[in-house]
Amino acid sequence: MSEPRTCLVVDDSRVMRKVALRIVEQLNFEGVEACDGLEALTYCRAAMPDAILLDWGMPVMDGLEFLRQLRKEPGGQKPVVVFCTAETNPAKIRTALDFGANEYIMKPFDGDIIASKFEEVGLI
Amino acid sequence: MTSDDLAYVAELVRHHAGVVLKGDKAFFIETRLGPVARREKAPGVSALVDQVRRNPAPDLVKALVEATLMQETGFFRDRAVFRTLKQSVMPQLSSRREGRGLRILSAGCATGQETYSVAMLAADLFPASAVEIIGVDFAPRSLEKAKAGLYTHFEVQRGLPIRRLLAHFEPVDDNWRVASSLRQAVKWGEFNLLGDMRPLGVFDLILCRNVLHSLTPEAASRLLDMLDNALAPDGVLVIGAREEAILSPAFSAGDADGVWMRNPAFQREAVLV
Numbered sequence: 001m002s003e004p005r006t007c008l009v010v011d012d013s014r015v016m017r018k019v020a021l022r023i024v025e026q027l028n029f030e031g032v033e034a035c036d037g038l039e040a041l042t043y044c045r046a047a048m049p050d051a052i053l054l055d056w057g058m059p060v061m062d063g064l065e066f067l068r069q070l071r072k073e074p075g076g077q078k079p080v081v082v083f084c085t086a087e088t089n090p091a092k093i094r095t096a097l098d099f100g101a102n103e104y105i106m107k108p109f110d111g112d113i114i115a116s117k118f119e120e121v122g123l124i
Numbered sequence: 125m126t127s128d129d130l131a132y133v134a135e136l137v138r139h140h141a142g143v144v145l146k147g148d149k150a151f152f153i154e155t156r157l158g159p160v161a162r163r164e165k166a167p168g169v170s171a172l173v174d175q176v177r178r179n180p181a182p183d184l185v186k187a188l189v190e191a192t193l194m195q196e197t198g199f200f201r202d203r204a205v206f207r208t209l210k211q212s213v214m215p216q217l218s219s220r221r222e223g224r225g226l227r228i229l230s231a232g233c234a235t236g237q238e239t240y241s242v243a244m245l246a247a248d249l250f251p252a253s254a255v256e257i258i259g260v261d262f263a264p265r266s267l268e269k270a271k272a273g274l275y276t277h278f279e280v281q282r283g284l285p286i287r288r289l290l291a292h293f294e295p296v297d298d299n300w301r302v303a304s305s306l307r308q309a310v311k312w313g314e315f316n317l318l319g320d321m322r323p324l325g326v327f328d329l330i331l332c333r334n335v336l337h338s339l340t341p342e343a344a345s346r347l348l349d350m351l352d353n354a355l356a357p358d359g360v361l362v363i364g365a366r367e368e369a370i371l372s373p374a375f376s377a378g379d380a381d382g383v384w385m386r387n388p389a390f391q392r393e394a395v396l397v
Binding site: 089090094097103104106108109110112113119120 | 295
């Protein structure tokens, strides 16, 4: 059996991380978590995950700044980044895509939505 | 609901839509008829069925059949089908038309997601004037929603890539509305697939997905004949990806499950006739 792929869930809400982790684990990812962009960046520098589910508004370092820095890291193009945020303004969504997000989920979400978006970007 | 009520509803559905309700549908029928009962101010589903039994007013019968048959649908449902349509089927059909626009029918379009999905592909490939897309369904409430092009937050996130959402939708409160350019690219019609399809004309591409498998054998065979007649001699028919329908030898399997092309022998025949 090959190594399970990892999905890093980045969200400042513990409840949200728990919900998302359960969903990605059901999709056969190994779930890992970070509570802000800086913690996520530290994780990525040690081991690039295959997928990242990324909140936008977070203390210390927000999702957009994390994404900007991630894409400049060695190997930072590899993770498939799916934003997962309450932000629904089309201009903001466009900005996230311009910064290198692969897909975008608007909260609230459910397991079907994550599965559908992961399929969209070829993760499953 | 009593078993008599269920049998009565099942018979209405078979008679008006040619659909056979299979298995134990008691819970599911009751759930779906609940909103109709509330709308009609009936004290419950059984009372609603009683009311229809005593006075089967056409509008009410239709509402009941429509609610019972409400289908799960979604944007770009079965991705492989839409990939094939975009990469080969639609460009090839168009190149053979030499300037004449493509005519596309979405038969049993429900709330319109399939129809708008095809319209998005057409917008990728052709100028708006080069294609005519028609969505038909027998259910007026579904068609109203299709026409309005207004979808919930959840509906636009299942199957619809974010870039397509940005390109073709605009936010309206908590919902998303199909942009007017795309809405204008589609026409809608209330039409029972058991009726006469000839007035709709001839189509280059017909999508009739997940309809045939639920019909009585007679209704399915009649619908297949009509689709056959409504399809251009070199046209393409798309049925459900997991649908086993008995298609005549005039069709051969295309590049994705559910996509059927006229087979060349039949095309020759059509030209000779």
